[in-house]
Amino acid sequence: MLFRDVPIKRKLISVIMLTSSIVLLVTCLAFVTYDLITFRREMIRNLATLAQVVAANSAGAVAFIDESEAREKLGSLKAKGNIVAGALYDKAGKLFVTFSAKEPAQTFPARPGVDGPRFNEDSLVFFEPVVRGGQRLGTLYLKSDLEALHALVRLYGGIVLLVIASSFLVALALSTALGQRISQPILELASTATAVSDRKDYSVRAKKYGQDELGQLTDSFNAMLALIHERDVSLRESEERLRLSLEAAQTGTWDWSFLTKKLSWDEHVYAQFGLQRGEFDGTEEGFLKLVHPENREQVRHALAQAVEQKREFNLEFRVLWPDGTVHDIASLGKAFCDEAGKPVRMAGVSLDVTQRRRAEEEIRRLNAELEQRVQERTAELTATNKELEAFTYSVAHDLRAPLRHVDAYSQIVQEVFGLQLPAEAQKYLSRIRHGVQNMGLLVDDLLSLARIGRQELSRTVTGLNSIVGEVIAELKPETRSRQIEWQVGQLPCVECDPGLIRQVFANLLSNAVKYTRPREKAVIEVGQTTVNGRIAIFVRDNGIGFSMKYVHKIFGVFQRFHRSEDFEGTGVGLATVDRIIRKHGGRVWPEAELDKGATFYFTLSEAADGTDTKNPSLDNQL
Amino acid sequence: MKRDEVEILLVEDNPDEVELTIIAFRRNNLADKVHVVRDGEEALDFFFCRGAYSDRRFDTPPKLVLLDLKLPKVDGLDVLREVKADRRTKSVPIVVMTSSTQPRDMVEGYQLGVNSYIQKPVNFDQFQKLIKGLADYWLVVNQFPSPDAFAAQNVS
Numbered sequence: 001m002l003f004r005d006v007p008i009k010r011k012l013i014s015v016i017m018l019t020s021s022i023v024l025l026v027t028c029l030a031f032v033t034y035d036l037i038t039f040r041r042e043m044i045r046n047l048a049t050l051a052q053v054v055a056a057n058s059a060g061a062v063a064f065i066d067e068s069e070a071r072e073k074l075g076s077l078k079a080k081g082n083i084v085a086g087a088l089y090d091k092a093g094k095l096f097v098t099f100s101a102k103e104p105a106q107t108f109p110a111r112p113g114v115d116g117p118r119f120n121e122d123s124l125v126f127f128e129p130v131v132r133g134g135q136r137l138g139t140l141y142l143k144s145d146l147e148a149l150h151a152l153v154r155l156y157g158g159i160v161l162l163v164i165a166s167s168f169l170v171a172l173a174l175s176t177a178l179g180q181r182i183s184q185p186i187l188e189l190a191s192t193a194t195a196v197s198d199r200k201d202y203s204v205r206a207k208k209y210g211q212d213e214l215g216q217l218t219d220s221f222n223a224m225l226a227l228i229h230e231r232d233v234s235l236r237e238s239e240e241r242l243r244l245s246l247e248a249a250q251t252g253t254w255d256w257s258f259l260t261k262k263l264s265w266d267e268h269v270y271a272q273f274g275l276q277r278g279e280f281d282g283t284e285e286g287f288l289k290l291v292h293p294e295n296r297e298q299v300r301h302a303l304a305q306a307v308e309q310k311r312e313f314n315l316e317f318r319v320l321w322p323d324g325t326v327h328d329i330a331s332l333g334k335a336f337c338d339e340a341g342k343p344v345r346m347a348g349v350s351l352d353v354t355q356r357r358r359a360e361e362e363i364r365r366l367n368a369e370l371e372q373r374v375q376e377r378t379a380e381l382t383a384t385n386k387e388l389e390a391f392t393y394s395v396a397h398d399l400r401a402p403l404r405h406v407d408a409y410s411q412i413v414q415e416v417f418g419l420q421l422p423a424e425a426q427k428y429l430s431r432i433r434h435g436v437q438n439m440g441l442l443v444d445d446l447l448s449l450a451r452i453g454r455q456e457l458s459r460t461v462t463g464l465n466s467i468v469g470e471v472i473a474e475l476k477p478e479t480r481s482r483q484i485e486w487q488v489g490q491l492p493c494v495e496c497d498p499g500l501i502r503q504v505f506a507n508l509l510s511n512a513v514k515y516t517r518p519r520e521k522a523v524i525e526v527g528q529t530t531v532n533g534r535i536a537i538f539v540r541d542n543g544i545g546f547s548m549k550y551v552h553k554i555f556g557v558f559q560r561f562h563r564s565e566d567f568e569g570t571g572v573g574l575a576t577v578d579r580i581i582r583k584h585g586g587r588v589w590p591e592a593e594l595d596k597g598a599t600f601y602f603t604l605s606e607a608a609d610g611t612d613t614k615n616p617s618l619d620n621q622l
Numbered sequence: 623m624k625r626d627e628v629e630i631l632l633v634e635d636n637p638d639e640v641e642l643t644i645i646a647f648r649r650n651n652l653a654d655k656v657h658v659v660r661d662g663e664e665a666l667d668f669f670f671c672r673g674a675y676s677d678r679r680f681d682t683p684p685k686l687v688l689l690d691l692k693l694p695k696v697d698g699l700d701v702l703r704e705v706k707a708d709r710r711t712k713s714v715p716i717v718v719m720t721s722s723t724q725p726r727d728m729v730e731g732y733q734l735g736v737n738s739y740i741q742k743p744v745n746f747d748q749f750q751k752l753i754k755g756l757a758d759y760w761l762v763v764n765q766f767p768s769p770d771a772f773a774a775q776n777v778s
Contacts, residue, residue, distance in 0.1 A: 393724070400721040400744065405638040408746035412645065440744030455725065 009183040016175035017168065024167050028160040032153075039152055043124055044117045047144050050080065051128035055140040062088055062130045062138040067097055074099035077142075084123065085143040091136065112139035122146055185214040189221055202229035246349070254333070255347040256284075258307075263287055272329055272352045274321030292318035292326060307343050310335050316353065328357040385453070392450040396443045403443065407436040438570075445572035449557070452500065452579045462498040464491035464505075464537065468526050471505045475513055482522065484513065489527035492535055494604050500580045507573040508539040508600050514567055515543035515598065531601065540599040545592045554590060577602075629655035629761060631684040633665045633701065635694055642746070643688070646753035652761070657684075662696025665689070666704060669711050680710045686760040687716045691727060699730055706735035715760055 003011070054073065061069035070088050077083045077099055085106035086099040093111045100106045117126045128140040185208070192206040202225055208218045246253065252268030262282045270277050273290050280286060284303075291299050295317035306313035313333040318326050333348025410433045418426060468488055472479075494501075509524065516522030525540040546554070546561045553559045555578035558571040577600075581588040584604045592598035630652065634640050640658050647653045659665045667673035671680060691698035698718065705711045717738040718731050728739050740756075743749050 397721055397724075401636065401639070404721065404742060404744050404746070404749070405642065407744055408642045408645075408749065411746040437744065443744075451725065 007183075008186060009179050012179035012182060013172065013175045016179070017171055020171040021164065021168060024164050025160075028163060032156045032160060035156065036149070036153065039149060040119075043144065043149065044126075047117065047124060047126045047142060048128070050077075050083070051126050051140055051142050054086070054142070055128045055130045058088055058140060059130050059132040059137060061097075062090065063132055065090060065096060070097040071099070077101070082144045082148060083142060084145050085141075087141040088130070089139040089141065091138055093139065106143065108141065112141060115139075181209070182214070185209045185218060189214075189218060192221070192225075196225065202232050250352060252350045253347070254331075254350060255345060256333075257345045259344060269350055272327065272350060273319055274323060274325070274327070290319050292320050294318070303346075306333065307335050307346065310337060310341075310343060313346065313348060316357075327352060328354045389450050389453050392446065396447040396450065399443050400440070400447075403436050403440050407433055407440070410436070438568075442570040442572065445570045445576065448503070449572055449576045449579060452576065452583060455500075457497045457500070457583060459495045459497055461493055461495050462501065463493045464501070467498065467502050468505055468509070471502065471509050474506070475510060478510070478513055482513075482517070483520065484516070484522040484524060487523065487525040487527070489525070491526065491528055491537065494535075496584055496604055497580075500583070504577050504580050504602070505539075507577045511573060511600075512539055512541035512543065512598075514569070515545075515562075516541050517567075518544060529601075531603065534603050534605070536601045536603045538599050538601045540597065542597040545594050545596050545598045546590075547594045548592060551590060551592070555588070628657040629685045630657070630757070631665075631668060631687045632656055632658045633662070633687065633689045633693065633698070634658065635660050635690065635692075639690070642749070643753065646750045647757070649750060650754045650757055652757050655761075661694040662698065662701045665693070665701045666696060669701075669705050669714070670708070683711070683714045685715065685764075685766060686756065687714055688719050688756075689716050691718060691720050691731075699727065699734065702731060702734045702736060715764070717756065717760075 006014070054077065057076075058070055058073040060066070061073055074086045074088065074097060077086045078101060084101045085108065087095055087108050088097045089112045090096050095108060095110065098106075098108055113125070113127050115127050115129055117124060123146060124144045126140075126142045126144075128142070129136050130138040130140055185206075188209075189206050192204055195201060195204050205222045205225060206218045208215050208222075245251070246268070250268055250271075252270075252272055253266050254263060254269050256263040261284070263280075263284065263286075264282060265273075265280060267277060270280065273280070275290075280290070288296050288300055299315060299317050302313055302315045305311075313331065313335075316328060316330045319329050320326060329350055330353045331348060331350040333346050335343045335346045338344045410429050413421075414426065414429050414433075421429070465488065468491065472486060472488075505526075509526075512524045513522070516524065519542060523542045526538070527540075528535055528537050530536065544562075550561060554561070555574050556571075557575040559575075560569060560571040562569075578588055581602045581604070586602055586604040588600060588602040590598055590600050630647070632640065632643055634643065640660075644653055644656060644658075647656050657668075659668055664674070668675045668678065671678040689698050689701060693701070702716060702718070705714065705716065712735065715737040717740060718736050719740050719742055720727070721742055723739070723741045731739055740752065743752065
């Protein structure tokens with residue numbers, strides 16, 4: 001097994017063991033070496049000292065070549081356990097006495113060597129000059145064994161082995177424990193990663209052991225997992241939602257591969273084509289055969305276009321079910337390309353919109369029918385209105401001639417036969433003529449009211465001040481004998497039918513003149529104001545007013561609020577005003593109080609859509 | 623009254639209207655200059671000197687024609703159309719007098735070349751004043767070429 005493949009725990013232990021062993025070994029060797037060197041120096045110094053002493057003692061014996069003396073002197077060396085041999089050489093370097101501590105006898109060098117110590121294989125030898133009076137007499141030879149040194153070496157070896165062995169064990173224990181600490185988080189991360197990759201379970205988390213780099217790594221890893229988990233969950237949810245919505249909408253999905261030339265459907269698409277799974281061969285031609293013949297070319301073209309131009313396919317077409325019924329399908333798809341930009345497949349959704357189409361058609365049909373009915377009704381109403389107007393007009397017209405005749409003949413009778421008639425007959429004739437005049441006015445008013453309905457507006461921009469001025473001038477005959485204060489403010493220029501607006505002012509101003517008659521001093525005001533953001537014109541008087549209780553009746557034809565002997569009138573004037581204003585698309589309304597006066601407001605364009613002006617025939621109520 | 627002396631032609635079918643109009647003229651001493659025709663056809667005969675009026679001459683036209691619009695046989699506006707379309711008759715002053723004015727009729731009347739358009743007032747006094755005014759204007763104030771001048775013009 002290669003080292004890089006060894007588990008991290010063992011790697012750690014090996015590294016620690018190796019390092020600590022090498023360090024220990026080197027340290028021990030250094031100590032032992034130092035001690036041995038020191039010990040050897042000590043041995044040499046001791047031997048040198050002994051040699052000097054023995055040499056000094058033996059000087060006499062050497063000088064006199066006294067063998068026994070010399071033997072005696074050497075014999076004292078027996079007390080030194082480590083000395084194995086000793087010898088004395090004379091001045092000429094000739095061995096003359098020897099000493100051996102143990103059997104067998106030692107061999108001695110024939111001639112003395114160089115002065116000083118020398119280590120041999122298993123001994124230390126020393127040559128010391130024997131001197132007296134500054135004159136060299138001979139040489140002393142000592143030989144010491146190395147038993148002490150060897151014992152020391154053995155001892156050190158034992159100690160070193162012991163230390164290394166025990167420290168190896170301690171290091172092993174320590175490194176195993178520490179390695180556990182380091183390798184555990186890594187192993188944990190590794191097993192978590194394995195769990196994620198094997199089981200695709202993104203909810204697992206690695207256990208964190210500390211705040212070190214591994215701890216941080218674990219945190220990052222867990223955060224990454226959390227993010228992936230979150231994405232995974234939301235992806236699953238959105239997939240689920242998509243599936244549910246496709247399910248709920250009965251939306252089918254299809255996929256058309258250009259590589260395999262195969263069009264595959266889900267069960268919804270099969271249902272939309274009225275087929276069972278497997279009844280469709282997956283070819284384009286097979287698909288087109290299912291499309292209604294009238295739509296076939298259109299579908300083929302749209303598909304080709306979508307592929308060619310790499311854009312969306314969005315089409316509604318009809319399909320022919322095996323049972324012969326026709327269904328509407330809405331299909332939406334998109335072409336997908338490979339890296340080279342070549343379309344490889346097309347996928348999309350489809351929906352059965354038959355019900356929707358039918359409902360839409362039904363709505364269209366109903367709308368058309370309704371429109372038709374409205375048009376018919378409108379036409380009927382317009383026709384009826386026209387007839388009614390024509391009738392009103394001809395009645396008014398035909399009434400007028402006999403009226404004139406009655407009046408004329410009555411007058412002629414009065415003039416020609418007046419003197420012959422009793423006073424009472426004359427009075428009745430006056431009544432007849434009075435009645436006829438009133439009826440004439442009424443007929444004229446009705447004619448003008450009917451005419452407004454028949455007439456098209458001819459709008460021009462008109463200054464209302466000039467119209468009001470003219471109307472006031474026309475009222476002169478009635479106002480000459482009265483005290484009337486006219487307060488005419490600045491009025492706007494508006495687009496209107498000047499003839500009709502003149503009638504409006506004529507009616508409103510003559511009413512104001514009429515109903516202020518009981519006032520000693522009449523005040524009649526004409527001005528403009530703003531109501532709901534629109535300019536409104538008003539005519540205000542300080543006349544007798546009326547109760548707002550009857551306000552809803554005031555614009556009705558023939559509606560009168562006062563007795564005719566008090567205030568003359570036909571009850572058509574305000575109806576005419578209302579008709580004219582509404583024809584302009586405006587609105588007229590009064591504000592009044594009994595005995596305090598009345599104010600009539602009108603606008604000329606109330607409805608922004610102008611329906612009143614578009615359909616003038618609809619607002620005729622006469 | 624010789625037919626060529628007719629100064630005022632009244633085209634009116636309603637006898638009451640005729641009577642009252644005649645009365646109004648009489649009170650202005652003009653009744654003897656008035657001739658009445660009772661429908662559109664007779665009016666056209668008069669204008670174009672045919673039928674009962676074949677002895678009339680084009681060069682002695684009336685000075686004033688009062689034309690009602692609602693007439694039997696031929697409608698007033700059609701009479702107006704024919705008279706104003708013919709160069710022999712189109713210079714005759716024609717005043718339409720109706721009981722009530724209808725804008726459409728009025729517009730058409732003017733487009734056909736009517737000289738005046740009047741609504742008869744209900745009040746008889748006012749009616750008499752109107753008749754007097756008309757007679758004063760058309761018979762006295764208004765100037766008209768002599769028959770000779772007319773004839774010369776027509777020849778050329």
